[in-house]
Amino acid sequence: xxxxxxxxxxxxxxxxxxxxxxxxxxxxxxxxxxxxxxxxxxxxxxxxxxxxxxxxxxxxxxxxxxxxxxxxxxxxxxxxxxxxxxxxxxxxxxxxxxxxxxxxxxxxxxxxxxxxxxxxxxxxxxxxxxxxxxxxxxxxxxxxxxxxxxxxxxxxxxxxxxxxxxxxxxxxxxxxxxxxxxxxxxxxxxxxxxxxxxxxxxxxxxxxxxxxxxxxxxxxxxxxxxxxxxxxxxxxxxxxxxxxxxxxxxxxxxxxxxxxxxxxxxxxxxxxxxxxxxxxxxxxxxxxxxxxxxxxxxxxxxxxxxxxxxxxxxxxxxxxxxxxxxxxxxxxxxxxxxxxxxxxxxxxxxxxxxxxxxxxxxxxxxxxxxxxxxxxxxxxxxxxxxxxxxxxxxxxxx
Amino acid sequence: xxxxxxxxxxxxxxxxxxxxxxxxxxxxxxxxxxxxxxxxxxxxxxxxxxxxxxxxxxxxxxxxxxxxxxxxxxxxxxxxxxxxxxxxxxxxxxxxxxxxxxxxxxxxxxxxxxxxxxxxxxxxxxxxxxxxxxxxxxxxxxxxxxxxxxxxxxxxxxxxxxxxxxxxxxxxxxxxxxxxxxxxxxxxxxxxxxxxxxxxxxxxxxxxxxxxxxxxxxxxxxxxxxxxxxxxxxxxxxxxxxxxxxxxxxx
Numbered sequence: 001x002x003x004x005x006x007x008x009x010x011x012x013x014x015x016x017x018x019x020x021x022x023x024x025x026x027x028x029x030x031x032x033x034x035x036x037x038x039x040x041x042x043x044x045x046x047x048x049x050x051x052x053x054x055x056x057x058x059x060x061x062x063x064x065x066x067x068x069x070x071x072x073x074x075x076x077x078x079x080x081x082x083x084x085x086x087x088x089x090x091x092x093x094x095x096x097x098x099x100x101x102x103x104x105x106x107x108x109x110x111x112x113x114x115x116x117x118x119x120x121x122x123x124x125x126x127x128x129x130x131x132x133x134x135x136x137x138x139x140x141x142x143x144x145x146x147x148x149x150x151x152x153x154x155x156x157x158x159x160x161x162x163x164x165x166x167x168x169x170x171x172x173x174x175x176x177x178x179x180x181x182x183x184x185x186x187x188x189x190x191x192x193x194x195x196x197x198x199x200x201x202x203x204x205x206x207x208x209x210x211x212x213x214x215x216x217x218x219x220x221x222x223x224x225x226x227x228x229x230x231x232x233x234x235x236x237x238x239x240x241x242x243x244x245x246x247x248x249x250x251x252x253x254x255x256x257x258x259x260x261x262x263x264x265x266x267x268x269x270x271x272x273x274x275x276x277x278x279x280x281x282x283x284x285x286x287x288x289x290x291x292x293x294x295x296x297x298x299x300x301x302x303x304x305x306x307x308x309x310x311x312x313x314x315x316x317x318x319x320x321x322x323x324x325x326x327x328x329x330x331x332x333x334x335x336x337x338x339x340x341x342x343x344x345x346x347x348x349x350x351x352x353x354x355x356x357x358x359x360x361x362x363x364x365x366x367x368x369x370x371x372x373x374x375x376x377x378x379x380x381x382x383x384x385x386x387x388x389x390x391x392x393x394x395x396x397x398x
Numbered sequence: 399x400x401x402x403x404x405x406x407x408x409x410x411x412x413x414x415x416x417x418x419x420x421x422x423x424x425x426x427x428x429x430x431x432x433x434x435x436x437x438x439x440x441x442x443x444x445x446x447x448x449x450x451x452x453x454x455x456x457x458x459x460x461x462x463x464x465x466x467x468x469x470x471x472x473x474x475x476x477x478x479x480x481x482x483x484x485x486x487x488x489x490x491x492x493x494x495x496x497x498x499x500x501x502x503x504x505x506x507x508x509x510x511x512x513x514x515x516x517x518x519x520x521x522x523x524x525x526x527x528x529x530x531x532x533x534x535x536x537x538x539x540x541x542x543x544x545x546x547x548x549x550x551x552x553x554x555x556x557x558x559x560x561x562x563x564x565x566x567x568x569x570x571x572x573x574x575x576x577x578x579x580x581x582x583x584x585x586x587x588x589x590x591x592x593x594x595x596x597x598x599x600x601x602x603x604x605x606x607x608x609x610x611x612x613x614x615x616x617x618x619x620x621x622x623x624x625x626x627x628x629x630x631x632x633x634x635x636x637x638x639x640x641x642x643x644x645x646x647x648x649x
Contacts, residue, residue, distance in 0.1 A: 021526065024523040167460055184577050185577060296502075298473060299449075300467065301498075
């Protein structure tokens with residue numbers, strides 16, 4: 001009998017009513033080529049061998065599932081951290097770029113483009129391009145270039161060209177627009193490595209599958225530690241939602257496992273300065289995908305705000321829109337200052353400085369009713385070196 | 399009869415379609431510019447509904463769209479402007495915009511408004527034929543508006559045939575693989591290949607066409623040409639009054 005699958009895979013490119021490929025005809029050949037080939041390539045033994053080999057020897061997988069004793073004492077509940085911050089380049093993003101660069105090679109692409117917000121995906125893309133010797137161009141909002149300077153320098157040292165996106169809000173959304181336009185202008189030799197579970201089908205599914213290694217390891221590690229694959233809940237931050245998608249993937253159909261998606265509330269969900277997409281967003285199309293997004297009554301996309309460049313995105317991956325609409329995932333919104341406090345707490349309780357994005361997931365522990373026997377897994381998606389300046393300069397933390 | 403249909407029945411060559419972003423350079427310039435285009439003998443006016451994230455557009459149209467939005471342009475204002483235009487001008491009007499704008503306005507409501515103010519056709523570049531057919535065609539079929547889909551140098555023949563079947567305005571032949579306003583070498587073999595396909599719809603060539611030479615080249619292979627970015631740059635440089643000078647430089 002076939003297993004009942006409600007959430008894991010898109011059908012005709014759609015997760016429920018979300019997803020699809022709303023793209024100009026100009027992009028059709030590129031996207032269609034991927035749609036026709038991605039599953040086939042991903043199941044080839046030589047691809048899997050290369051992918052798994054690099055994840056192990058280059059990225060450093062499996063990443064530990066760490067029991068955070070002092071955090072558990074503090075919250076009076078069991079807290080495990082899935083240490084994606086220990087991946088090479090400092091975040092989960094590299095799981096996806098390794099997969100996509102191998103995909104690009106098999107599609108005979110010679111030129112790689114990417115968008116980046118916090119710079120983590122840009123660094124992860126520049127890294128794999130250096131690894132295989134392909135040209136790399138990273139689009140980054142002008143505003144993000146200023147607030148994520150260390151990552152810009154890393155990309156350049158890795159040999160990538162960083163092109164500022166100067167249109168619109170000059171952040172992740174605009175960097176994505178510029179990358180898509182670049183692809184329109186260079187359809188034949190270029191592969192676009194999207195960094196999150198956003199964009200036209202098949203990207204949300206492809207990126208989710210590459211990131212699914214996170215929950216695949218989690219299952220085994222929880223079984224080893226606790227004799228049970230299922231935690232009480234998994235908590236992850238969601239901008240576009242790639243780390244959350246990876247951390248949820250193998251649990252999507254296990255409805256006894258609670259999924260907590262943490263969005264950036266910015267200065268407050270209703271402050272007008274927010275990135276809490278699922279709460280103030282409505283259904284619409286962004287970057288080729290039907291999903292929930294922040295927009296005006298006229299359908300103009302609204303400029304989001306978050307202290308975290310990686311969550312500063314007005315949309316959300318269509319998988320997440322589906323999970324939230326179907327009440328499979330629960331949403332918590334965390335404000336800027338709360339996220340910073342949570343980063344300091346983890347730093348001083350466990351000696352781990354988390355990325356600003358991840359700090360939102362940590363802060364959610366304050367907003368959930370935790371029971372002493374609960375097993376809480378937080379996907380520690382990235383490390384916070386890139387955010388040091390923001391942490392140190394933040395009001396009240398001198 | 400639909401004005402586009404009427405135009406194509408009476409004219410099959412040298413069709414000039416001029417694109418202008420609604421609300422650019424000033425909010426209410428749309429009305430005077432379209433009237434002047436009509437007087438100057440332009441065959442079709444394509445009015446761009448300015449969008450915050452126009453994926454298929456190059457820098458010129460992006461910037462004009464940003465300015466139009468800052469000027470306060472929105473669909474309600476645009477529909478009033480088209481009403482105003484229709485008091486004087488009978489030039490076929492085609493609206494070009496992104497699918498999200500229709501979705502938020504409500505597709506049925508949008509189509510009804512378009513028809514009632516005198517719009518003749520639509521171009522929605524990010525509504526691909528597959529999704530259109532699967533989810534939205536039934537809605538659009540209720541309206542008399544004419545739809546035009548895009549083809550590019552990379553579109554395979556069987557897909558072009560399907561696009562031809564689903565279009566009932568014209569086929570928008572994108573001249574090069576690029577965003578709007580990009581100047582690239584044109585592959586005349588592509589124009590010839592499409593010309594020889596014997597499609598049902600008239601074909602207009604657009605993207606990167608900026609002057610008389612480009613217009614004439616397009617006319618050798620298709621029923622006409624679409625000029626957008628070059629006209630916007632002209633209006634931006636010389637002012638919204640200077641419409642006829644541009645058209646006279648083209649033909």
